[in-house]
Amino acid sequence: MTNRLGELLVRSRRISLEQLKAAQDTQKKDGVSLGYALAKMGFISDQEITDFLSQQYRVQSINLEEFEIDEDVLRLVNQDVCLRHKIIPVSRAGSTLIVAMADPSNLHAIDDIKFLTGFNVEPVVASENAIVQAIEGAYAAPEISYDDIM
Structure with a gap:
């Protein structure tokens, strides 16, 4: 999902291509998921990622x-x-x-x-x-x- 999530977030204008590339670098360097890197870097919140995935895959989200x-x-x-x-x-x-x-x-x-x-x-x-x-x-x-x- 990593590349797909990044592409979808860029296409939906939730993050920029530059932010995606920076998060991918962090992902590779730190060995974390893309979503975690994006949230850690402040480009998008955990909740925004969760809501986005819920909509994208048509599944319920849970807190x-x-x-x-x-x-x-x-x-x-x-x-x-x-x-x-x-x-x-x-x-x-x-x-x-x-x-x-x-x-x-x-x-x-x-x-x-x-x-x-x-x-x-x-x-x-x-x-x-x-x-x-x-x-x-x-x-x-x-x-x-x-x-x-x-």
Whole structure:
């Protein structure tokens, strides 16, 4: 999606070609996604990218900060897979797993999740930064004190 996202943002006049090139340089240098580089450099906000992708791919967007993630669905996909694909499962409706994705066009990620869980996957879009924060929070080891063990 990286090149496609950049092209679409330039075509829609959300960013300039010069901004795209600068963000691509940062992307290569820092090993980050294009969307992350664009937002980090202040060319476009995370929310603008999320809204744009939601419109472009006709999928719902989700604000993970305001959404309570179902703990049962978190167990369906491990943290490493979530971080690799920049996704987090958020809920389930019957045989469909609703998955927040930074890139809703990532068919490889959708196929992986479908294979791992056996569920159909319905993507919703969220910012990459919000997804990473949600993963870190959701999969964090519970704090256990020594007194709890004794």
